[in-house]
Amino acid sequence: MLPIPPMMLTTGPVPVYPEVLEALGKPVLYDYEPAFQNFYAGVIEKLRLALRQDNAPVIMQGEAILGIEAAAAALIGKNDVVLNLVSGVYGKGFAGWAARYGRQVIELAVPYNDIIDPQAVRDTLRQRPDITIVSLCHHDTPSGTLNPLHEIGRIVAEHGAYLIVDAVSSFGGMDVHPQDAHVDIFITSPSKCLGSTPGLSLISVSERAWVKIEANPDAPCGSFLSLLGWKGASEPGAPFPVTPSIAEIYALDAALDRYAAEGPEHVWTRHAQTAAIARNGLLELGLKLWPKKPEYCAPTATAFKIPEGFSDTQLRDRLRNEHGILLSLGRADTAGKLLRVGHMGVSANPDFARATITALSQILSRPLGPNNN
Numbered sequence: 001m002l003p004i005p006p007m008m009l010t011t012g013p014v015p016v017y018p019e020v021l022e023a024l025g026k027p028v029l030y031d032y033e034p035a036f037q038n039f040y041a042g043v044i045e046k047l048r049l050a051l052r053q054d055n056a057p058v059i060m061q062g063e064a065i066l067g068i069e070a071a072a073a074a075l076i077g078k079n080d081v082v083l084n085l086v087s088g089v090y091g092k093g094f095a096g097w098a099a100r101y102g103r104q105v106i107e108l109a110v111p112y113n114d115i116i117d118p119q120a121v122r123d124t125l126r127q128r129p130d131i132t133i134v135s136l137c138h139h140d141t142p143s144g145t146l147n148p149l150h151e152i153g154r155i156v157a158e159h160g161a162y163l164i165v166d167a168v169s170s171f172g173g174m175d176v177h178p179q180d181a182h183v184d185i186f187i188t189s190p191s192k193c194l195g196s197t198p199g200l201s202l203i204s205v206s207e208r209a210w211v212k213i214e215a216n217p218d219a220p221c222g223s224f225l226s227l228l229g230w231k232g233a234s235e236p237g238a239p240f241p242v243t244p245s246i247a248e249i250y251a252l253d254a255a256l257d258r259y260a261a262e263g264p265e266h267v268w269t270r271h272a273q274t275a276a277i278a279r280n281g282l283l284e285l286g287l288k289l290w291p292k293k294p295e296y297c298a299p300t301a302t303a304f305k306i307p308e309g310f311s312d313t314q315l316r317d318r319l320r321n322e323h324g325i326l327l328s329l330g331r332a333d334t335a336g337k338l339l340r341v342g343h344m345g346v347s348a349n350p351d352f353a354r355a356t357i358t359a360l361s362q363i364l365s366r367p368l369g370p371n372n373n
């Protein structure tokens with residue numbers, strides 16, 4: 001069996017903070033016990049503060065795809081026309097859910113090393129005033145590219161459409177919050193930049209989106225996919241629709257405390273600095289970034305092209321076996337073309353970016369590897 005790589009610089013799940021690991025060892029409480037219900041309400045409040053929003057967010061008890069699919073099911077009614085913005089694998093994936101619930105899905109797509117142009121969004125909304133919902137993946141992780149959410153958010157708000165955003169791999173690692181960006185449903189995860197475990201979806205829903213969801217006769221009710229079922233679940237005495245993932249809630253609580261104690265601005269700077277060191281180091285080695293322009297690169301993951309003479313798995317395996325550094329491969333359309341260095345939570349550490357560059361420089365100077373010499 002291979003040893004566990006000491007440096008797991010993946011793009012999620014990521015190594016968790018020590019405080020999170022410790023919280024996972026706490027006694028499991030009965031969910032109807034007031035002590036747990038009060039604790040849960042406290043976690044919702046900490047999450048609300050982290051998200052910098054006025055109303056209470058909801059937590060769904062499954063990894064972030066649950067939240068994204070639930071958002072589509074709740075908000076998109078059969079009269080809705082959805083503009084799906086596609087700059088990568090996750091953005092593209094949303095189209096399937098949008099098509100399941102909506103009347104029509106219009107796609108505005110760019111190559112997966114590029115980002116969405118806000119002007120193109122404005123033009124599409126002008127041409128199609130019947131668009132009622134826009135969906136965007138903020139950081140499309142398999143490409144390491146970051147979309148201009150704030151500009152797009154302003155344009156969508158002017159048009160009056162609702163905006164659904166997958167911010168799974170950006171929130172907690174940079175300055176992005178639902179209200180600042182005019183987002184109606186904002187989905188994130190504890191298992192990326194917050195440095196907690198996979199297993200929950202963290203969702204902010206604007207008041208006007210709740211009104212639309214409540215008026216949507218097809219929004220799931222009495223279903224595991226029901227976003228509505230979790231509305232108000234943190235209010236005193238309110239029942240949970242299903243048993244919450246108690247240990248994951250403890251872990252999230254510890255991660256939110258850590259985020260607040262370190263200070264969000266400090267956390268974001270740490271992510272940005274780590275990513276800058278990774279980008280500059282890769283370029284100095286003569287490697288090429290996957291995103292078309294350096295300014296498209298996300299601060300939470302750095303994707304670079306596989307150099308000639310290597311395959312993605314060869315390079316990944318050598319980093320792992322010779323240097324103890326685990327990177328993520330590409331995914332779907334980007335598979336085989338790139339490797340990704342995650343800078344998320346614990347791994348947003350400049351020393352890890354430097355270690356990756358040193359390891360890559362050694363491998364590139366000895367392309368055949370120890371076993372092939």
Ligand SMILES: *Cc1c(COP(=O)(O)O)cnc(C)c1O
Nearest residue numbers: 012064065090139141166168169
């Ligand atoms: C990690 C991630 C998710 C969560 O989904 P998985 O594919 O199950 O990991 C959703 N959206 C984005 C952009 C992610 O990076």
